[in-house]
Amino acid sequence: MSFGQGGPGWGPGDQQTPDWAALADASATRNRRRKWLFIGGGALATAAVVAVVATVIVTAGSKDDGKSASALPSPPALPSDSAHPQPSFSKVAPPPPPNPHDFISDAKKDTAPLSVDTLFPGKTLTTGDRTYTKGATARTANCASATRGSLGSTLAADGCDQVFRATYVRDGVAVTIGVATFPTEAKALHAKQQAGIGLAPLAGSGVPGFCDGGHAVCRNLFNSYGRYAYFSISGYTDGKSVTKDDKNAFAAGDDLAEFTFRQIVARGQSEAQAAATAPAG
Template sequence: MSFGQGEPSWGPGGTQTPDWAALADESAARKRRKRWLLLGGGVLATAAIGAIVATVVISANKNDSPTGSGKNASELPAPSDLPSETAEPEPSFSSVAPPPPPNPKDYISDAKKDRAPITVDAFFPGKKLTMGDRVYAKGATQQTKNCAATTKGALGSVLVNNGCGQVIRATYSRDGVAVTVGLAVFPTEAQAKKAARQASGSVATLSGSGVPAFCPAGSVCRRTANSYGRYAYFAISGFTNGKSVTTADKNVYTTGNDLTNFTFRQIHRRGELQASVAATAPAA
């Protein structure tokens, strides 16, 4: 009796005991065939998908080509027909340059522009002056149109001959040293410069308000003369005990320099304030 394909194979001797070894070999062979079939099908599927993707990419590249949808390059719109990249208006600039800002010195160099009030407090405000770590007490002040009366020696005639309109004096003191500053006002910068250059003699000291008389006749005191704009300013510095000043007395030099530097700054600030008002004023 023969056995059909797929039927169990029996061992020798015609017994009914299955040949387990043969059955195991046959089962393993079937599993191997099935696995190879699955692997083969996967490879074919992958290849098919790759071909589809490649076809899509090629088609997309064709549609993105310069001729687009089968058109020739000559059928494309001219560059002038294309829309611009932006619809925003281009910025425009005025061809007229803005005027330069006012120069502060212009406003303290000529009486026609220097119209702010001239007062003691405008130049020497408050009751004390602080310069760095040095504090000076403010003493007596004076404002007069009699320019010659505020001077000693030849300075009076120098001021008058150059057109001095008025003089403001202020005295400050610290640690036994005092200084009087005399601020002379002229119509123009040229007149103030000339008065400072011709200066001889000195401004007279101004005592009072806590400051005793200083720089008596016969003593040596430090004298300076400067100008800025239409203002000339003169200073005399010395000891309140009447002692003469020498070049070794640095505190006297420091006191005089502090007060003349402060006076210069006050004149410049006056110009800045007037220039600022002119810059913000509406056009006529």
């Protein structure tokens, strides 16, 4: 008896006795083959399932349902703040700031302290490259006493309240500046128009007499701003006359007149600012 190719053979001596060891090995080999086939088939089956699932996932993700990314539903709108109170703005325009000129044009509004020291502070006055030393000062309620000639009667007729004077000197040129106050701007303007020459020079405190006796020619200026009229007289302390080409005497008179004007303007600005920042009521 024999088996086909690949079958087990018989043992030694040809005694028709099966070779059990060989048969056992062959059986084990067949069992191992079946086992690997089973495991391999399971792996293939598992791979097939994974492939199907992956296909379904890919297909579902790429399915064209007519909605592009831009057509996706928009996020819900955020709630508005309409429920909260909104700031409101007054339609009434704020009042304009006070006009400084109004305060220095009427004695009823022009109530800040007023003295020689507020009008002519310090011991010197510097303007540009020129420095003047302050001499004598004076204040009087008898306006005519600070004048000479017809200016006194003019001041009295227009209701002059008081006159402040201060004298400054530089390089032998002395200037007396006088400020007269009136109840209203109109009164001060009329006094200026009628003034002419007439402020009395004020000597003392280191400044000798000047423009006295009518011998020397002196320069006179006059102007007004608000309820203030201001006058000046400029001359040499050595008695020399001022000529029309005298730059030193002219510069001194102009400097003091400009300074006085600025002091009056600054007074109005200060009063206007105080009124604007004062608490209501």
